[in-house]
Amino acid sequence: MKTLFDKIWDAHIVTEVKDGPTQLYIDRHYCHEVTSPQAFAGLRARGLKVFRPEQTILTADHNIPTMDQDKPIRDEVSRFQVDTLANNAREFGLTYYGLGHPKNGIVHVIGPENGYTLPGMTIVCGDSHTSTHGAFGAIAFGIGTSEVEMVLASQCILQTRPKTMRITFQGKLNEGVTAKDMALYMISQLTTGGATGYFVEYAGEAVENLSMEGRMTLCNLSIEMGARGGMVAPDETTFTYLKGREFAPKGKKWNEAVAYWKTLKTDEDAVFDKEVVFDASQIKPMITYGTNPGMAIPIDEKIPALQHSDTASRISFEKALAYMGFKPGEKLEGKPVDYVFLGSCTNGRIEDFRMFANYVKGKKKADNITAWLVPGSWQVRKQIEAEGLDKILEEAGFELRQPGCSACLAMNDDKIPAGKYAVSTSNRNFEGRQGPGARTILAGPLVTAAAAVTGKITDPTK
Amino acid sequence: MEKFQTLTSTYIPLPIENVDTDQIIPARFLKATTREGFGDYLFSDWRYDKSGNPNPDFVLNNSTYTGQILVAGKNFGSGSSREHAAWALAGYGFRVIVSSFFADIFKNNALNNGILPVVVSEEFLNDLFECVNKNPKATITVNLEKQTITNNENGKTETFEINAYKKECLLKGLDDIDFLLSNKDKIEAYEKNRVFQY
Numbered sequence: 001m002k003t004l005f006d007k008i009w010d011a012h013i014v015t016e017v018k019d020g021p022t023q024l025y026i027d028r029h030y031c032h033e034v035t036s037p038q039a040f041a042g043l044r045a046r047g048l049k050v051f052r053p054e055q056t057i058l059t060a061d062h063n064i065p066t067m068d069q070d071k072p073i074r075d076e077v078s079r080f081q082v083d084t085l086a087n088n089a090r091e092f093g094l095t096y097y098g099l100g101h102p103k104n105g106i107v108h109v110i111g112p113e114n115g116y117t118l119p120g121m122t123i124v125c126g127d128s129h130t131s132t133h134g135a136f137g138a139i140a141f142g143i144g145t146s147e148v149e150m151v152l153a154s155q156c157i158l159q160t161r162p163k164t165m166r167i168t169f170q171g172k173l174n175e176g177v178t179a180k181d182m183a184l185y186m187i188s189q190l191t192t193g194g195a196t197g198y199f200v201e202y203a204g205e206a207v208e209n210l211s212m213e214g215r216m217t218l219c220n221l222s223i224e225m226g227a228r229g230g231m232v233a234p235d236e237t238t239f240t241y242l243k244g245r246e247f248a249p250k251g252k253k254w255n256e257a258v259a260y261w262k263t264l265k266t267d268e269d270a271v272f273d274k275e276v277v278f279d280a281s282q283i284k285p286m287i288t289y290g291t292n293p294g295m296a297i298p299i300d301e302k303i304p305a306l307q308h309s310d311t312a313s314r315i316s317f318e319k320a321l322a323y324m325g326f327k328p329g330e331k332l333e334g335k336p337v338d339y340v341f342l343g344s345c346t347n348g349r350i351e352d353f354r355m356f357a358n359y360v361k362g363k364k365k366a367d368n369i370t371a372w373l374v375p376g377s378w379q380v381r382k383q384i385e386a387e388g389l390d391k392i393l394e395e396a397g398f399e400l401r402q403p404g405c406s407a408c409l410a411m412n413d414d415k416i417p418a419g420k421y422a423v424s425t426s427n428r429n430f431e432g433r434q435g436p437g438a439r440t441i442l443a444g445p446l447v448t449a450a451a452a453v454t455g456k457i458t459d460p461t462k
Numbered sequence: 463m464e465k466f467q468t469l470t471s472t473y474i475p476l477p478i479e480n481v482d483t484d485q486i487i488p489a490r491f492l493k494a495t496t497r498e499g500f501g502d503y504l505f506s507d508w509r510y511d512k513s514g515n516p517n518p519d520f521v522l523n524n525s526t527y528t529g530q531i532l533v534a535g536k537n538f539g540s541g542s543s544r545e546h547a548a549w550a551l552a553g554y555g556f557r558v559i560v561s562s563f564f565a566d567i568f569k570n571n572a573l574n575n576g577i578l579p580v581v582v583s584e585e586f587l588n589d590l591f592e593c594v595n596k597n598p599k600a601t602i603t604v605n606l607e608k609q610t611i612t613n614n615e616n617g618k619t620e621t622f623e624i625n626a627y628k629k630e631c632l633l634k635g636l637d638d639i640d641f642l643l644s645n646k647d648k649i650e651a652y653e654k655n656r657v658f659q660y
Contacts (some may be wrong), residue, residue, distance in 0.1 A: 009660070011657045014645065014649055017627045017641075018626075019625065019626035019627060019628075020625050021595075021625065023642065023648075025653075025656070026659050035545065037496075041496065046639070051649075062489075063493065076492075077493040078493055081493050081494075081495060127543055128567060141528060142543035142567055143543060144544075144567060144574060145546075146637070146638070147570065149639060153647060154639070154642035154645075156642050156645075156649055158627075158641070158642070162566075191536060191554050193480070193536070195538060196563070221484075223541075224541075226537070226540060226565055228565065233515055256657070260658045290481065292480050295565060310584075311477060311588075312535040312536070316479040399466070409484075410490070411490060411492065418512070428482075428541060430485065430541060432484060432488050433484050434491070438489070451552060
C-alpha cells in the first residue's frame with residue numbers, strides 16, 4: 001500500500017546506489033539565469049552535451065527589471081547573466097523564453113500555465129520554490145547548481161529517499177482566509193525546520209476546495225518549513241486546469257494521461273512517517289513579525305512574549321525583533337507600513353490579482369504607500385488586462401509592472417529601502433531579503449490589499 | 463572536488479539559529495557566472511556595515527576566532543537552494559560546518575563542494591560554544607573515515623551520520639556526474655520501459 005509520493009518516486013527509480021542514494025529519473029527540468037551558468041560551464045569543461053534537451057525549459061526571471069523590458073538591462077552584471085543564459089540555450093539547443101517573450105515569466109508560474117508541469121512527473125529546478133509544482137501531484141523540489149549539471153548531463157539526480165508526512169486541513173476556510181494564510185499558519189505551528197527530511201502531502205477538505213492557484217501557493221511554501229517538497233493528489237480541479245494548455249497532452253494521449261493520473265492518490269491504508277491535522281476553520285488572516293516565515297501570528301494577535309530559555313534561541317529571537325523594530329508582546333494591527341508588494345512565485349498568479357483588485361475596487365491607495373504590483377508572467381498580465389482588472393487597479397491608484405521575481409529577492413532595482421516596512425505576498429522575510437535593511441511582513445493578497453488602501457496593517461475580514 | 467579525510471582545527475562560533483542562505487550570501491551577490499570569489503561576500507550583511515566597513519561585533523571580524531570549522535546554531539542553511547552559499551563558505555576557507563540540524567538542500571550542496579556538514583547533539587553543540595568562549599584556541603577533530611567528531615577541550619566524542627556513497631565521494635574527491643554517466647545504459651533502459659511516457 002503506497003502513498004502518492006511512493007507511487008511517483010518508485011516509478012522514477014533508475015537504480016539504487018548500494019548503501020547510498022537513489023538514481024532518480026527527472027521528467028522536467030526548469031532553469032533560470034542565476035543558478036545555471038556554472039552548470040553549463042561544467043558541461044563545457046567536460047565536453048558534454050545536454051542529454052535530453054527537450055525536457056529542459058529556460059526562462060529569465062530573477063534578475064530582470066520590471067519596467068522598460070523592451071530596452072537593454074541597465075545593470076551590466078545582470079545583463080551579462082541573462083545573456084549568458086540565452087547563449088547557453090543556443091549552444092545546447094534548449095527552449096528559452098527570454099525577456100519580453102509572451103511566455104516569459106517566473107519559472108514556477110510559466111511551467112504550470114503552459115502545461116509543462118503535469119501530474120506524476122518528477123520536476124527539478126535550481127530554485128527552492130520548485131515545490132510549487134507539487135500542486136499538480138508531482139514530485140518537485142529545488143536543487144543546487146552541481147545537481148543542475150547532473151540533470152543536464154544525465155536527466156537524473158542522486159537523492160536520498162525522504163520520509164513522508166501528511167498534513168490534513170479538515171473543514172472549510174472562513175471567508176477572507178487564503179491559501180497563503182493556511183501556509184503561514186502551518187509553518188508557524190511546525191516551525192521553519194519542522195518538516196526537514198520530509199516530503200509532504202497536503203490533504204483534507206480545505207485543500208481539495210483550493211483552486212490550482214491556491215494549491216500552488218500552499219505547495220510553494222513547503223520549503224519554508226524545511227520540507228523537500230509538498231504535493232496535492234491530482235483531481236478534477238487539476239484536470240480542468242490542464243486541459244487545453246499548450247504543452248499538455250492532447251486527444252487520445254490526454255485520455256490515457258487522465259486515466260493514469262487518476263491512479264495517483266494515496267492508498268487508504270498507506271502509512272506516513274508523520275501525520276499532522278489542522279482545523280481549517282480556526283485559521284485567520286496571518287502576518288509575520290520576525291525574520292523567518294515561521295515567526296507568524298494571526299493578524300489580530302500579539303507578538304509572543306520573550307520566553308526562550310536556551311541561549312541560541314533567545315539570541316535569535318531578540319535579533320529578529322531588533323531587526324524588525326518590534327517588541328515582544330506588541331500588537332501589529334494598525335501599525336503603519338511603507339510599501340506593499342503583490343507578486344512572486346508564491347502569489348503572482350491571476351487569482352492573487354483578482355483578490356487584490358476586488359478588495360481595492362472603489363477604494364484608493366493610501367498616500368503613504370508605495371505599491372509594486374508585479375504579475376508572475378506575461379500571460380498573467382494579459383489575463384489581468386482581459387478581465388479588466390488593470391482598469392480597477394488604475395482607478396484605485398495602482399500601476400502594474402512587468403513580470404519577474406522583482407522585490408521578492410531584490411536582485412533587480414526593486415529594493416525596499418533600509419528600515420522601511422513592506423507588506424509582501426512573497427515567501428521570505430529573511431534579513432535583507434527585499435533589500436539591505438528592508439523589513440518584510442509576509443501576508444496573503446487580501447491582507448496586502450488592505451494595507452495598500454489603509455496604509456497600515458489591517459484585517460481584511462473586518 | 464577536494465578530498466576530505468581528517469581535520470583538526472580551531473573553530474569559529476556562530477550561536478544563531480536558522481541561519482538562512484540569504485544571510486550566508488545575499489541575493490545581490492548571485493550575479494556571477496563562475497564559482498569563484500564568493501568568499502569575499504560570505505555573511506556580507508552581518509560582516510560589513512552600510513558603508514562597507516567591517517562590523518567589529520561580527521565574529522568573522524574578531525581575530526580571536528580562527529579556523530576551518532564553523533560551529534552554528536540549529537537549522538543552518540535554510541531557505542534558498544543557492545549553491546553560492548556553499549561556494550562562499552568554501553571560498554572563505556571552511557571545510558566543516560557543525561550544527562545540531564541542517565536544511566536538506568544546503569547539506570547536499572555542501573557535500574557536492576567538499577564541505578562536510580557534521581550533525582551533533584544539542585548538548586555537544588552547547589559544549590562547543592562554551593569551550594570556545596573560555597578558550598578561543600579550543601580545537602575540534604573530525605575524522606570522516608571513522609565518522610567521529612571530538613571536542614579536544616573536554617575529550618568528548620560523538621559519531622555522525624553520512625551515507626556510505628557520499629562518504630566515499632568525499633574521501634576520494636569524486637563527484638556524482640561520473641557515476642551518473644556510467645549508468646547511461648540503465649537510464650536508456652528506464653526511458654524505454656517506464657510506466658507512463660510523457
